Structure formats: structure tokens, C-alpha cells
Amino acid sequence: MLSRKHQSVIRAQLTEFSLPPITDGLVLGRLSPIGHVAVGTALSLLTTTAFEHLPIEDDVIGDVLIRSAILRKTSKEQLINFVLQEIKPVMGAEEIIRLDIKIEILLEVKQS
Numbered sequence: 001m002l003s004r005k006h007q008s009v010i011r012a013q014l015t016e017f018s019l020p021p022i023t024d025g026l027v028l029g030r031l032s033p034i035g036h037v038a039v040g041t042a043l044s045l046l047t048t049t050a051f052e053h054l055p056i057e058d059d060v061i062g063d064v065l066i067r068s069a070i071l072r073k074t075s076k077e078q079l080i081n082f083v084l085q086e087i088k089p090v091m092g093a094e095e096i097i098r099l100d101i102k103i104e105i106l107l108e109v110k111q112s
Contacts, residue, residue, distance in 0.1 A: 025098075
């Protein structure tokens, strides 16, 4: 006589859903299913945090939406160069990439 035993295991990792679901920014591919205007409108409804739109003329990347506070710590040019050099090579034109950015500022004061 055959004896069969079935076992089912469910594993889940739970994290709190936070609003907005975007912390520092988004990189929108040129062919992404939603554009920067729609994302910007959604963000304005979900949060009081200010985001800036950075249009990019590129074959893969179309737009960057970035939290305004990030641009107080780095320039738009430096951020766009970072996106084009580091994010573009691993991104498809149809994708939307969420950014979680850490910027370190080193300050040095010399007293004479």
C-alpha cells in the first residue's frame, strides 16, 4: 500500500507600504508605460514632497523625476551624468527604475 504525504510551505517577507512609494526619484525609460506628467500628478496627490522633472534627450532614458532636496546636495548636471553613465547601461527603454540615492557631503573648514 502506498502512503503519500503532501506538505505546503508558504514564506513571505512583509514590509510596511509607505507613501509615496517613491523615495528619491524615478528614471523613466523613453518607452515606459507611463510618462512623467502622469507620475508627477500621482506624486502630487500622494505626498507634499516636491519633485523636479529633468528631461533627458537619450535613446533609452526619457525623464528623471527627482526629489528637490536631492538637488540641493548635487547639481542637475552631475545627477544626469550619473544616470546616463551608471543606470542607462542596465536599463531598458520600457522600464521605470526607482532611485534610492545617498549623497555624502564632506565639509572642511580651515582656520587661519
